[in-house]
Amino acid sequence: MSTFHLDIITPTSTHTFENVSYLRIPGLDGLIGIEANHANSIIALNIGEIKINTSGKTLYFSTSGGFTDIQSKGVQLLLETFEESKNINKKRAEESYKKAKERLGDKSQNLERANKSLLRAKNRISVFNKK
Amino acid sequence: MANLKNIRSQIKSVTSIQKVTKAMKMVAAAKLRKSQENMEKGRPYSNRMKDLISNLMNDVDSSLLPLLNRPTKTTKYGIVLITADRGLAGSFNSNVIKKTENTINALGKENAVLFCIGKKGFEYFSKRNFDVEKYYEDLWLDLNYNKAINIGQNIIEYFLHHRVDKVDVIYNYFKNAASQEVLSNQILPIEFEQEEKQSSLKDIIYEPSKIEIIKSLVPKYFNTQIWQFLLESFASEQAARMLAMENATENAKEMISELNLEFNKARQTAITTEMLEIVGGAEALSN
Numbered sequence: 001m002s003t004f005h006l007d008i009i010t011p012t013s014t015h016t017f018e019n020v021s022y023l024r025i026p027g028l029d030g031l032i033g034i035e036a037n038h039a040n041s042i043i044a045l046n047i048g049e050i051k052i053n054t055s056g057k058t059l060y061f062s063t064s065g066g067f068t069d070i071q072s073k074g075v076q077l078l079l080e081t082f083e084e085s086k087n088i089n090k091k092r093a094e095e096s097y098k099k100a101k102e103r104l105g106d107k108s109q110n111l112e113r114a115n116k117s118l119l120r121a122k123n124r125i126s127v128f129n130k131k
Numbered sequence: 132m133a134n135l136k137n138i139r140s141q142i143k144s145v146t147s148i149q150k151v152t153k154a155m156k157m158v159a160a161a162k163l164r165k166s167q168e169n170m171e172k173g174r175p176y177s178n179r180m181k182d183l184i185s186n187l188m189n190d191v192d193s194s195l196l197p198l199l200n201r202p203t204k205t206t207k208y209g210i211v212l213i214t215a216d217r218g219l220a221g222s223f224n225s226n227v228i229k230k231t232e233n234t235i236n237a238l239g240k241e242n243a244v245l246f247c248i249g250k251k252g253f254e255y256f257s258k259r260n261f262d263v264e265k266y267y268e269d270l271w272l273d274l275n276y277n278k279a280i281n282i283g284q285n286i287i288e289y290f291l292h293h294r295v296d297k298v299d300v301i302y303n304y305f306k307n308a309a310s311q312e313v314l315s316n317q318i319l320p321i322e323f324e325q326e327e328k329q330s331s332l333k334d335i336i337y338e339p340s341k342i343e344i345i346k347s348l349v350p351k352y353f354n355t356q357i358w359q360f361l362l363e364s365f366a367s368e369q370a371a372r373m374l375a376m377e378n379a380t381e382n383a384k385e386m387i388s389e390l391n392l393e394f395n396k397a398r399q400t401a402i403t404t405e406m407l408e409i410v411g412g413a414e415a416l417s418n
Contacts, residue, residue: 011176011276011358012169028339041336042183044344067183067348078179080280080351113284 002036005074006052008061010082022053023075025068034068034075043068047119049127050082060085062127064120088128097121135401138394142387149383155219156376163308163369170305170362177355184352185323187345195342198287198349201320202296209244209286209295209319210234213302213364214252216271223303223371224251226313231301234315235261244295246286248361264289274365279358286357287350290319302360303367309374311367318356321349 006017023034026048045068050061066079100118104111193199212231214224231252235243246265247253253266265285270278289295298319303311337344 009176009179011173011279011355013172014175028343032338039336040334041338042344043336043338044347065347066351067344069179069183076179078176078183080354081276 003054004036004038006054006077007074008077008079008082010079017052017054020052020054020075022051024049024051025077026050026063034070038070038075040072041068041070043070045077045079047116047123049123049130050077060127060130062088062124064123083124083127085127085130088124090125090128093121093124093128097125135394135397138390138397142390142394145383145386145390149380149387152376152379152383156373156380159369159373159376163366163373166362166366166369170359170366173355173358173362177352177359180348180352180355184345184348187341187348188323191342191345196346196349197291198319198353199321199323202293205296206242207244207293207295207297208238208242209246209289209298211246211248211282211286211298211300211302211318211360212252212256213300213360214247214249215364215368216250218251219375220368220372221375223311223368224249227301227303228252228255230313230315231256234299234301244289246282248282248364270361271365271368274361276354276358279361280354283350283354283357286319287353295319300360302364303371305363305366305370308370311371316360318353318360321353 001021003019003021006020006023008015008017021035025032025034025043026046028044028046031048032043045063045066047064048062050063052059052061061082061084063079063082066077066082069076069078096117100114100121103114104118210231212227214227218224228251231245235245240261243262244264245256245261246267247256247263248267248270250268253263253268257263257266267278267282286295286298290298297317299315300318301313301315304314306312
């Protein structure tokens, strides 16, 4: 099975994965799967879960959005935040979930922002449960 | 003999101050190294973002991007002031504060909307009855990217609701460990140098579309800029503190050697007086 090279670039760090056979990313309109020799493309990402199959292992990450840049030499993920499932602090995620819920009930708050943080917290909890 | 005791206690206190300044210098040096590393780590991300945007800009009508649009009339000026939470860093805080005050006075107090990052700037301006619109507290203790996102989103909201027409950030630019420069940079509306060369990004699939991608790219790019300014200022703060503390340590050293000299002189005098007394006493007895 042919594999490809994956870089995850965030504002605070860069991570490299070799021999990636399959990558699943949360596109704005739904999940998108990427294998080797994919056409060059730039894809915007939603809040969601990233799945990476590399050297027989499956890894799950949560992200709050970003971009995928697919080129013939490899794939780059530009992410504002990303956390591996085993590193997610479930307690903290549940707390921010609760907080966001409360804020959604309060009409004086910025609902759009509260909604987003609710989605982010939900996503982190669900990715945590994947490990 | 009181004099001797005085000098001794002075030497003791100066020595302990020297210990403190030395320790502070070491802490600042370690933090400086860390923040320089962080600056390096952030570069690939913001460079890649910038590449993507300038490549896409050629194909997209920039009037669709509100963050790039220059308003027809600029009446409200936003100023983001970045200072530290703590002093003892030479002229680090006072220089930016001075520049900000001059800028506000030139614009007129009622036209300036002030965003304060760092306690020192906030304290200065709120005490002098300036209108501080927003104060981001507890930032430097645990500096992370989420805080930059928060600040970025906040300022963007102000801009999109036309509560400010132009935003400048005033901060300490990190030239090198020995010198920092107070700079004022425009951050909104965002200005991009248009690249004339034909983009090499042909035959690329854009999902969902070019305009949607660039629309979500631009605010994210803005956040990286805020992050860069924060790191820059943090590095400058540590460098300034390092230098100030090094000077303080040097001064303490000088003071200690002066005090030691004085102490020895006083001791000599005391011994001489004592000897004279003894000799005088012995002579009086033998007579």
